[in-house]
Amino acid sequence: MKKFFMILSLILVACMLLSVCAFASGEPAADGGAASDEAAAASAGAIGSRNVWLSGLFVILSIAVFIILCYKNVHTGIAALIATIIAALGSTNPFYVSLFEVFPSGVASLVEMMFFVFTMSGLLGYLMDETGCSKSVGNTMIKLLGTDRAWMAISATAIILMLAGVGTFIFVVVVVAAPLMKAANLPRKVGMIAAQGIAPAINFCMPVPNVPGSLPNMFLGTGLFDAPILSIATGLVGIALFLWYQTRLVKKARENGEGYDGEDVELDLDESTLPNFWASIAPLVAVVVAAIVFAHIDLSYQTWQTQLVALAQFVGIIVLVILQWNRCKKIGVVNILSKGCTGMWGFLMLAGCVYGFGQVVTTSSVIEPVQNWVLGLNLSPYITAMISVAVIAALCTDGISAMMIWLPMFGQQYLAMGVNAGALRRLLLCTTQTFDSLPHAQSIANTLGVFGLTHKQAYKELFITTVIFPTIFSIFCCICCVIFYGVG
Numbered sequence: 001m002k003k004f005f006m007i008l009s010l011i012l013v014a015c016m017l018l019s020v021c022a023f024a025s026g027e028p029a030a031d032g033g034a035a036s037d038e039a040a041a042a043s044a045g046a047i048g049s050r051n052v053w054l055s056g057l058f059v060i061l062s063i064a065v066f067i068i069l070c071y072k073n074v075h076t077g078i079a080a081l082i083a084t085i086i087a088a089l090g091s092t093n094p095f096y097v098s099l100f101e102v103f104p105s106g107v108a109s110l111v112e113m114m115f116f117v118f119t120m121s122g123l124l125g126y127l128m129d130e131t132g133c134s135k136s137v138g139n140t141m142i143k144l145l146g147t148d149r150a151w152m153a154i155s156a157t158a159i160i161l162m163l164a165g166v167g168t169f170i171f172v173v174v175v176v177a178a179p180l181m182k183a184a185n186l187p188r189k190v191g192m193i194a195a196q197g198i199a200p201a202i203n204f205c206m207p208v209p210n211v212p213g214s215l216p217n218m219f220l221g222t223g224l225f226d227a228p229i230l231s232i233a234t235g236l237v238g239i240a241l242f243l244w245y246q247t248r249l250v251k252k253a254r255e256n257g258e259g260y261d262g263e264d265v266e267l268d269l270d271e272s273t274l275p276n277f278w279a280s281i282a283p284l285v286a287v288v289v290a291a292i293v294f295a296h297i298d299l300s301y302q303t304w305q306t307q308l309v310a311l312a313q314f315v316g317i318i319v320l321v322i323l324q325w326n327r328c329k330k331i332g333v334v335n336i337l338s339k340g341c342t343g344m345w346g347f348l349m350l351a352g353c354v355y356g357f358g359q360v361v362t363t364s365s366v367i368e369p370v371q372n373w374v375l376g377l378n379l380s381p382y383i384t385a386m387i388s389v390a391v392i393a394a395l396c397t398d399g400i401s402a403m404m405i406w407l408p409m410f411g412q413q414y415l416a417m418g419v420n421a422g423a424l425r426r427l428l429l430c431t432t433q434t435f436d437s438l439p440h441a442q443s444i445a446n447t448l449g450v451f452g453l454t455h456k457q458a459y460k461e462l463f464i465t466t467v468i469f470p471t472i473f474s475i476f477c478c479i480c481c482v483i484f485y486g487v488g
Helices: 002-025 035-041 052-071 075-092 095-130 133-147 147-163 169-184 189-198 201-204 228-255 278-293 304-323 326-333 333-340 346-360 368-377 381-396 398-416 421-431 444-452 455-484
Strands: none
Touching: 002 095, 035 133, 035 346, 052 075, 052 346, 052 368, 075 095, 075 346, 075 398, 095 133, 095 278, 095 304, 095 326, 095 333, 095 346, 133 278, 147 169, 147 189, 147 201, 147 228, 147 278, 189 228, 201 228, 201 455, 228 346, 228 455, 278 304, 304 326, 304 398, 326 398, 346 398, 368 398, 381 421, 381 455, 398 421, 444 455
């Protein structure tokens, strides 16, 4: 690890020196006019700008560095910035333009588009947690289904939170998962799969008003509920696969005598300090209803389909505050605004940095030949889209990052080919979940970490539910796109 960072430091220093040299050699003459400016810009171009193979080398190296840094638990935003410095060497733009203009403008454009979506998502999740609404929903699911069906209670709670667009659901569900697994005498990995295994089918297949579902809209001009039959059908395939495997997992644990393997915890179903179930779930219902209503309002506003998710979540927040007014007063306006609104800003900047990195990559001289090769394959555009997204997801080990790199590179070209935008959007969303959960993925580390498990203890089950199953329902989605959504 130490050697890697030493080599990386040398690469970055070399990049900076090359940038300074290029900038110095590209200074325009005082009396050169516009022609001199253009010549200066050309002479200051990145060192890989005129050689496709060299440009490709820098792109591959930048992606490799991005993956390694993420694997070593370096902040994804910082990893994206470092990778950008390397990718800028193969850009058709001058190095300093890529670094000081293209990258920051990419970050800014995503923040501009998604600011309120992330802000409202963070605020809703914070209020659901702090007011006790999330725990109330979880406790009610436990009472309805019983400890013998403990995994169902975990899955039901996770689904309800996901439908409301609460992106941090896994941190809420884990609070009730451990005591439930102890009460049912089942290993912790059963509870982990019950929560996380269902997520790809709900968050990325079903028409849910959440952050991931909003991202493609700004590139494809699509809506939250476009291609609804395709979305629901793909989601049902994913849910069916999950239910089959989860049932098998519980049965196998019983047959092998596998019991609870975690710390001693007690199941606390005391609701004396919790809000009423119906009052707790009302904000979540309000989000879904508001999203459906807003989706049918035809506005000429360009990013309406993205911003309606934020507005729907804001409606849910208003409902929650009204119903839990006294609890919200105890939390305090300062905490609500300072902790709630900013809860997802870190993830917003992270996504923005990855998108900025993707913008720099798209200016590399190797990109056009690669685009022409992908678009020129004698296959259905839906098939090439699925393959290319899956490959990028495997490289990035993050579905959101894969989308942020793929969409600006290929989005408009695929629309120009005549694909159905709504079908393409759904195919992209579910395909980002195929290979984004490889062993070194940060999401896998987070999931295992919050449940106190290791790769050896539970990664096999995660691999089946977050890699194999998404690959199956993505292929199903692709086949449906080819058969039912023509090109042209």
